[in-house]
Amino acid sequence: MAEARLQEGIAPARLDPADYAKNFSDLHPPFDRHEALVESDRCYFCYDAPCMNACPTSIDIPLFIREISTGNPEGAAATIFSQNILGGMCARVCPTEQLCEEACVREEAEGKPVKIGLLQRYATDIAMDRNLQFFTRRESSGKHIAVVGAGPAGLACAHRLALHGHRVTIYDGRSKPGGLNEYGIASYKSVDGFAQAEVDYVTAIGGINIEQGKLLGQDFSLAALADSYDAVFLGIGLGGVNALRAEGEDAPGVDNAVDFIAELRQATDLSKLPVGRRVVVIGGGMTAVDAAVQSKLLGAEEVTLVYRRGKAQMNASEFEQDLAAAKGVTIRHWLAPKRVIVQFGTVTGIELSYMQLRDGTLTATDATTVIACDQVFKAIGQTLASDGEGVELAGGKIAVDREGRTSNPKVWAGGDCATGGDDLTVTAVAEGRDAAESINRMLIGL
Amino acid sequence: MADIRNTFVGIKSPNPFWLASAPPTDKAYNVERAFKAGWGGVVWKTLGEEGPPVVNVNGPRYGAIWGADRRLLGLNNIELITDRDLYKNLTEIKQVKKNWPDRAMIVSIMVPCEEESWKAILPLVEATEADGIELNFGCPHGMSERGMGAAVGQVPEYIEMVVRWCKQYSRMPVITKLTPNIADIRKPARAAKHGGTDAVSLINTINSITSVNLDTFSPEPSIDGRGSHGGYCGPAVKPIALSMVSEIARDPDTYGLPISGIGGVTTWRDAAEFLALGAGNVQVCTAAMTYGFKIVEEMISGLSNWMDSKGHRTLDDFAGRAVRNVTDWQYLNLNYISKARIDQDLCIKCGRCHIACEDTSHQAIMKEKDGRRHFEVMDDECVGCNLCVNVCPVDDCITMETLPVGAIDERTGRIVNGQYANWTTHPNNPARKEVIEPAE
Ligand SMILES: Cc1cc2nc3c(=O)[nH]c(=O)nc-3n(C[C@H](O)[C@H](O)[C@H](O)COP(=O)(O)OP(=O)(O)OC[C@H]3O[C@@H](n4cnc5c(N)ncnc54)[C@H](O)[C@@H]3O)c2cc1C
Ligand SMILES: Cc1cc2nc3c(=O)[nH]c(=O)nc-3n(C[C@H](O)[C@H](O)[C@H](O)COP(=O)(O)O)c2cc1C
Ligand code: SF4
Numbered sequence: 001m002a003e004a005r006l007q008e009g010i011a012p013a014r015l016d017p018a019d020y021a022k023n024f025s026d027l028h029p030p031f032d033r034h035e036a037l038v039e040s041d042r043c044y045f046c047y048d049a050p051c052m053n054a055c056p057t058s059i060d061i062p063l064f065i066r067e068i069s070t071g072n073p074e075g076a077a078a079t080i081f082s083q084n085i086l087g088g089m090c091a092r093v094c095p096t097e098q099l100c101e102e103a104c105v106r107e108e109a110e111g112k113p114v115k116i117g118l119l120q121r122y123a124t125d126i127a128m129d130r131n132l133q134f135f136t137r138r139e140s141s142g143k144h145i146a147v148v149g150a151g152p153a154g155l156a157c158a159h160r161l162a163l164h165g166h167r168v169t170i171y172d173g174r175s176k177p178g179g180l181n182e183y184g185i186a187s188y189k190s191v192d193g194f195a196q197a198e199v200d201y202v203t204a205i206g207g208i209n210i211e212q213g214k215l216l217g218q219d220f221s222l223a224a225l226a227d228s229y230d231a232v233f234l235g236i237g238l239g240g241v242n243a244l245r246a247e248g249e250d251a252p253g254v255d256n257a258v259d260f261i262a263e264l265r266q267a268t269d270l271s272k273l274p275v276g277r278r279v280v281v282i283g284g285g286m287t288a289v290d291a292a293v294q295s296k297l298l299g300a301e302e303v304t305l306v307y308r309r310g311k312a313q314m315n316a317s318e319f320e321q322d323l324a325a326a327k328g329v330t331i332r333h334w335l336a337p338k339r340v341i342v343q344f345g346t347v348t349g350i351e352l353s354y355m356q357l358r359d360g361t362l363t364a365t366d367a368t369t370v371i372a373c374d375q376v377f378k379a380i381g382q383t384l385a386s387d388g389e390g391v392e393l394a395g396g397k398i399a400v401d402r403e404g405r406t407s408n409p410k411v412w413a414g415g416d417c418a419t420g421g422d423d424l425t426v427t428a429v430a431e432g433r434d435a436a437e438s439i440n441r442m443l444i445g446l
Numbered sequence: 447m448a449d450i451r452n453t454f455v456g457i458k459s460p461n462p463f464w465l466a467s468a469p470p471t472d473k474a475y476n477v478e479r480a481f482k483a484g485w486g487g488v489v490w491k492t493l494g495e496e497g498p499p500v501v502n503v504n505g506p507r508y509g510a511i512w513g514a515d516r517r518l519l520g521l522n523n524i525e526l527i528t529d530r531d532l533y534k535n536l537t538e539i540k541q542v543k544k545n546w547p548d549r550a551m552i553v554s555i556m557v558p559c560e561e562e563s564w565k566a567i568l569p570l571v572e573a574t575e576a577d578g579i580e581l582n583f584g585c586p587h588g589m590s591e592r593g594m595g596a597a598v599g600q601v602p603e604y605i606e607m608v609v610r611w612c613k614q615y616s617r618m619p620v621i622t623k624l625t626p627n628i629a630d631i632r633k634p635a636r637a638a639k640h641g642g643t644d645a646v647s648l649i650n651t652i653n654s655i656t657s658v659n660l661d662t663f664s665p666e667p668s669i670d671g672r673g674s675h676g677g678y679c680g681p682a683v684k685p686i687a688l689s690m691v692s693e694i695a696r697d698p699d700t701y702g703l704p705i706s707g708i709g710g711v712t713t714w715r716d717a718a719e720f721l722a723l724g725a726g727n728v729q730v731c732t733a734a735m736t737y738g739f740k741i742v743e744e745m746i747s748g749l750s751n752w753m754d755s756k757g758h759r760t761l762d763d764f765a766g767r768a769v770r771n772v773t774d775w776q777y778l779n780l781n782y783i784s785k786a787r788i789d790q791d792l793c794i795k796c797g798r799c800h801i802a803c804e805d806t807s808h809q810a811i812m813k814e815k816d817g818r819r820h821f822e823v824m825d826d827e828c829v830g831c832n833l834c835v836n837v838c839p840v841d842d843c844i845t846m847e848t849l850p851v852g853a854i855d856e857r858t859g860r861i862v863n864g865q866y867a868n869w870t871t872h873p874n875n876p877a878r879k880e881v882i883e884p885a886e
Contacts (some may be wrong), residue, residue, distance in 0.1 A: 033841070034841065063743060066744050067748065070714065071715070071748075072744065072748040074747075075747035075751055
């Protein structure tokens with residue numbers, strides 16, 4: 001047994017070295033050819049397929065599955081990428097149980113949808129492994145567009161703009177491109193440096209230049225960009241984190257879940273990454289589940305996910321909740337943080353209020369409970385880390401119309417930072433792509 | 447990128463995928479949708495004589511058989527030729543051709559076997575500016591009772607006569623569509639050639655009854671308790687069609703006569719096989735009627751990706767490449783020996799190969815080794831028949847391995863000598879010859 005397994009406090013090396021690799025390997029191992037053929041044969045090739053309508057990027061799912069089933073995975077990949085150039089990442093991270101697979105008629109028929117995500121991965125992996133490129137750029141338009149943020153929204157937008165013959169410069173504040181694909185997605189969903197490989201695959205179309213370490217609002221202003229480029233697309237995601245508004249939340253040992261996950265994604269040696277023996281995660285979404293599960297996989301003995309409402313209101317899908325439970329995370333509902341208990345300068349527990357709905361509003365009761373812990377992760381939502389620099393906001397996000405246009409006629413926005421749609425990778429791709437089409441229409445005067 | 451543009455008897459289309467004359471091509475609405483979806487050409491649903499059109503039954507027209515998961519394998523129909531007015535069809539044909547000048551527009555015709563009838567309809571069709579005509583000598587039900595369709599197609603002399611009229615009274619290329627309901631498909635093909643046809647197309651549908659209702663004892667499809675034999679098509683008829691196409695492709699009398707391959711074409715692979723066996727293009731009906739027009743996208747992409755992977759730049763690069771490999775049984779090499787091999791890594795241990803060989807063939811697959819479930823071929827029993835390969839549900843798990851020269855066939859104890867030997871000189875052949883006759 002690893003020495004540090006039961007060490008109190010926040011400590012690294014809680015596991016035997018071999019267990020790290022095992023715990024952080026692929027969540028769903030990819031299909032081999034036989035599995036792909038058997039699974040593809042299950043598709044009914046529905047007319048006006050419900051799965052296709054449930055996909056935010058509207059991939060022609062029956063067509064690509066039929067292409068797989070006839071031994072034409074390259075054609076399948078072309079079908080996928082023509083709608084969603086990040087189809088490889090989406091195949092890994094999409095909550096398919098809430099999207100395409102939920103809509104599959106086989107879900108209705110026998111409760112076992114066709115495994116669309118895994119089939120999508122099968123086809124896109126083949127194409128990306130062989131670096132098959134399916135798109136050639138149109139003749140140069142002479143136009144130059146600035147994209148801020150190299151996350152899924154920014155990359156999808158840049159690719160589509162490049163396809164139309166425009167030149168694109170992407171500015172991104174981090175040291176690596178990919179946005180949350182690189183810094184946020186749970187490590188067991190995107191293994192072996194896939195996020196960077198995908199950035200290379202997407203930018204191979206040409207005409208896209210990425211400048212890392214360039215922050216909007218610090219290194220340049222939106223007004224300056226709008227002046228010197230033909231158009232600007234903002235895909236800056238949500239860089240801020242909501243506060244708990246509980247006593248003691250600044251104590252050492254209370255961390256942002258997204259920072260923990262980013263650190264984990266960038267770690268070259270997971271055994272050096274410290275984690276509490278007892279961890280409490282506050283929140284009910286994907287980030288909360290990912291932080292809880294990965295704490296557990298790093299060797300935390302007890303991990304409790306605490307959510308202020310009930311199971312049905314959790315943003316994390318049923319599948320994600322089950323995954324957490326299967327990995328040994330305890331999920332507790334109707335509890336909200338009241339006070340972080342700090343002794344000798346470190347966290348020793350958290351006091352929680354029991355919550356209830358009173359006339360439809362969530363209210364704390366007088367009853368409380370204490371969970372002993374040495375680390376607390378906050379995962380109660382991300383916020384826009386910008387004041388919008390002059391473009392109008394709505395509900396804390398950049399206000400856009402259906403094409404991604406902001407209040408500034410030269411500026412578009414999409415992905416998590418913009419209004420509309422769920423905060424998902426695939427939604428960001430769809431919004432980035434559609435904004436590019438809108439920009440293109442404006443530039444060529446349609 | 448492979449170039450899949452097609453030229454068939456001088457008619458150009460962007461790809462070799464045409465829709466066969468049938469409901470998908472019965473009116474402008476459908477054909478417009480088909481062209482939008484990407485089909486290279488259509489053969490318009492068969493036109494009949496001027497006057498009141500034929501009528502169809504008002505009950506079910508189709509019967510079917512299905513594979514696992516209710517995948518449609520064979521379709522049968524009792525539909526007649528178009529039941530719409532001749533002039534309405536002609537007007538639509540003209541308009542659609544005008545809208546889609548780069549697509550092939552062929553008009554299928556079936557009128558009584560009289561010179562006047564053909565003489566009357568040909569100029570009307572020619573006036574539409576369609577690219578060519580197809581003579582429907584194939585319809586096996588209904589129309590044949592009236593002396594048309596298969597009733598003509600089964601008499602080579604009639605075929606020759608009608609083709610000659612068509613060449614005489616029209617400048618359009620003539621494609622003669624053959625019925626498979628005949629003992630030797632070469633005879634109608636030769637007759638069509640003698641009459642001067644530009645091409646043949648085959649197959650039309652096959653006489654069939656798909657099933658019998660065991661409650662009412664009516665054949666399906668059942669019209670008020672009775673049924674009639676219908677025309678069979680779809681994936682199930684592909685092997686029959688391929689064989690008939692190959693017969694015409696390798697017959698010295700019809701060698702080089704352009705063939706439009708029809709029958710069960712469902713995926714790009716089927717199409718490529720028809721082309722390799724001598725067809726100049728393919729026509730599709732059932733696959734489109736099963737899945738809609740979108741399947742052509744898969745066909746286009748699959749064919750061109752396969753061509754790219756093989757280095758074929760144009761359709762001509764592989765056209766007819768399989769024809770020379772079709773021969774008579776008596777010329778097959780009896781000294782060629784192969785054995786089945788089971789890939790243990792791929793084997794899912796379903797045991798179907800074992801039970802097939804054990805119950806019905808040569809008892810050549812063991813089911814157990816060292817007390818564990820294990821399937822392996824015993825070379826001393828395997829005759830190399832390939833049955834296990836065909837029943838295995840895992841692609842490529844069982845393959846046939848050719849024994850190299852010098853190896854011993856453990857079943858017979860003989861050494862593989864690498865020399866060609868066929869039935870023509872075999873000692874067991876009562877009519878054996880002295881000198882071996884090779885395949886042509
Ligand atoms: C922990 C976690 C797990 C998730 N798991 C999933 C999942 O499994 N499946 C799923 O579909 N979705 C998941 N999501 C959501 C998904 O990651 C996001 O919806 C998606 O990444 C949004 O894409 P985006 O391009 O809008 O923003 P981001 O991916 O956030 O990218 C924004 C980019 O902009 C850059 N940037 C920000 N501000 C500036 C600035 N001022 N100047 C220059 N550059 C800037 C950032 O460096 C970043 O590269 C998860 C999110 C989190 C936080
Ligand atoms: C409902 C139906 C109607 C058909 N009508 C015609 C017709 O009017 N004229 C004709 O030449 N062939 C007709 N056919 C035959 C088809 O054109 C084609 O030769 C046959 O279906 C085989 O091709 P497939 O296996 O792709 O279906 C018909 C087939 C079907 C299923
Ligand atoms: S090839 Fe025929 S004889 Fe040989 S193992 Fe297979 S089924 Fe048996």
